[in-house]
Amino acid sequence: xxxxxxxxxxxxxxxxxxxxxxxxxxxxxxxxxxxxxxxxxxxxxxxxxxxxxxxxxxxxxxxxxxxxxxxxxxxxxxxxxxxxxxxxxxxxxxxxxxxxxxxxxxxxxxxxxxxxxxxxxxxxxxxxxxxxxxxxxxxxxxxxxxxxxxxxxxxxxxxxxxxxxxxxxxxxxxxxxxxxxxxxxxxxxxxxxxxxxxxxxxxxxxxxxxxxxxxxxxxxxxxxxxxxxxxxxxxxxxxxxxxxxxxxxxxxxxxxxxxxxxxxxxxxxxxxxxxxxxxxxxxxxxxxxxxxxxxxxxxxxxxxxxxxxxxxxxxxxxxxxxxx
Numbered sequence: 001x002x003x004x005x006x007x008x009x010x011x012x013x014x015x016x017x018x019x020x021x022x023x024x025x026x027x028x029x030x031x032x033x034x035x036x037x038x039x040x041x042x043x044x045x046x047x048x049x050x051x052x053x054x055x056x057x058x059x060x061x062x063x064x065x066x067x068x069x070x071x072x073x074x075x076x077x078x079x080x081x082x083x084x085x086x087x088x089x090x091x092x093x094x095x096x097x098x099x100x101x102x103x104x105x106x107x108x109x110x111x112x113x114x115x116x117x118x119x120x121x122x123x124x125x126x127x128x129x130x131x132x133x134x135x136x137x138x139x140x141x142x143x144x145x146x147x148x149x150x151x152x153x154x155x156x157x158x159x160x161x162x163x164x165x166x167x168x169x170x171x172x173x174x175x176x177x178x179x180x181x182x183x184x185x186x187x188x189x190x191x192x193x194x195x196x197x198x199x200x201x202x203x204x205x206x207x208x209x210x211x212x213x214x215x216x217x218x219x220x221x222x223x224x225x226x227x228x229x230x231x232x233x234x235x236x237x238x239x240x241x242x243x244x245x246x247x248x249x250x251x252x253x254x255x256x257x258x259x260x261x262x263x264x265x266x267x268x269x270x271x272x273x274x275x276x277x278x279x280x281x282x283x284x285x286x287x288x289x290x291x292x293x294x295x296x297x298x299x300x301x302x303x304x305x306x307x308x309x310x311x312x313x314x315x316x317x318x319x320x321x322x323x324x
Contacts, residue, residue, distance in 0.1 A: 009033045011083040012076075021075055027065060028076060032057040032099065036108070040092055051092035052084055057099040057106040066096045122167075122204065125153035129171075131198035136190060142244045144187050147177040148194070149247045150232045152214065155199070158207055166207040169195055174232040178213040231260035231275050237310040238264055 009028065016025035034057065039050035056076070058066065066073050073096065081091035097106035129148050136145040152172045160166040171191065173181070181188040192209040199206045235245040243266035264271040 005033045005035070008080070008083055012079040015079045015082055016075070019075075019079070021079075024072055024075055027058065027062045028056065028079075030058065030062060032105075034106075034109075036093070036095060039089075042090060042092075044090070047087065049088055049090045051090045053092045053095070054080060054084075055095045055097050055106065055108065057097040059099050060101075063096060063098045122155070122201070125155060128155075128169075128195065128198045129153050132191070132194035135194045135197060139190070141187065141190055143239055144191050144194075146235060146239060146245050146247075147173060147181075148191060150174050150177060150235065153195070160207075165204045167199065167204055168207055169199055169209045170212050171195055171209065172212050172214045174236075175213045175216075176233070176236055178211060181211060231262055233310045234273070234275065235262060238262075238266070242266065 009031075013025045013028050016022075016028065034055050036053040036055040039052055042049050042051045056066075066076065076096075077091070077094045080094050084091040097108060099106060100110065103110055129151060133145040133148040136142075136148065148171070151174070154170040154172065155167050156170075158166050158168050181191070188211060191211065195209045196206045199209075231247065235247070238245050243264050245265075246263045247260060261272060261274040264273055
């Protein structure tokens with residue numbers, strides 16, 4: 001027994017040939033006829049019929065020929081409508097489909113087999129801040145980049161009604177940097193745009209970027225062992241004198257409570273400054289930057305305990321003098 005759809009296609013081909021549409025009949029002969037969905041119930045006058053939706057999967061040349069000529073496609077639909085029409089049935093639609101090379105079927109039959117890409121892991125906050133800082137540096141805002149390198153980033157997912165996840169970013173800045181941004185709205189906007197750009201992913205968009213101050217315990221001045229906060233203070237003092245300052249490393253587990261190391265570029269010279277909680281004495285080291293010696297100085301935290309002392313230290317460092 002001939003399958004129903006095969007018999008239906010043969011009837012449409014015979015009808016096209018009888019109407020003189022031999023080229024179109026050949027196109028239909030090379031196609032695959034399938035049901036596009038369950039029958040629909042139509043009421044036509046006093047009778048109810050089952051309306052069939054059919055699809056015709058063809059290779060690329062036949063698909064181009066069918067879809068490029070509206071009259072040719074209408075002739076194919078009319079042939080199938082005539083073959084389907086009975087007191088109980090009608091043709092609802094005939095849709096040409098492009099048969100995919102390699103699988104021999106239309107996309108409607110294989111799209112469920114396409115696997116969704118695995119979700120990539122969200123980059124660590126330091127990587128986002130690093131990318132944002134690099135973007136600011138590339139745009140000529142070295143001071144804004146230094147602010148981000150002294151900052152910390154918090155990221156949390158927020159409800160989303162669409163297909164892309166949304167996150168909220170909070171940039172916790174050194175208090176003095178945050179206060180400076182209150183007076184410099186343009187730089188604040190640049191920082192927010194840079195963080196948004198660095199934090200956006202294919203599977204995740206940044207809903208908002210908020211600038212906040214870093215958290216600190218109550219009790220007045222910064223504890224002497226908090227070398228990181230003191231490093232930020234010294235960095236601001238150096239930047240005020242025209243230097244470019246980049247935090248190189250932070251650690252909290254070294255002798256005397258750890259420390260922070262800064263790379264300082266001023267007047268074409270590179271200087272490494274390390275702040276530790278204890279009095280370190282003087283150090284000098286060697287490195288390679290333009291084939292010249294890189295000065296390396298380690299200072300005690302109390303040398304930057306106040307803005308005034310940080311300013312004095314910055315003047316000594318940039319002036320090339322020795323610390324007392």
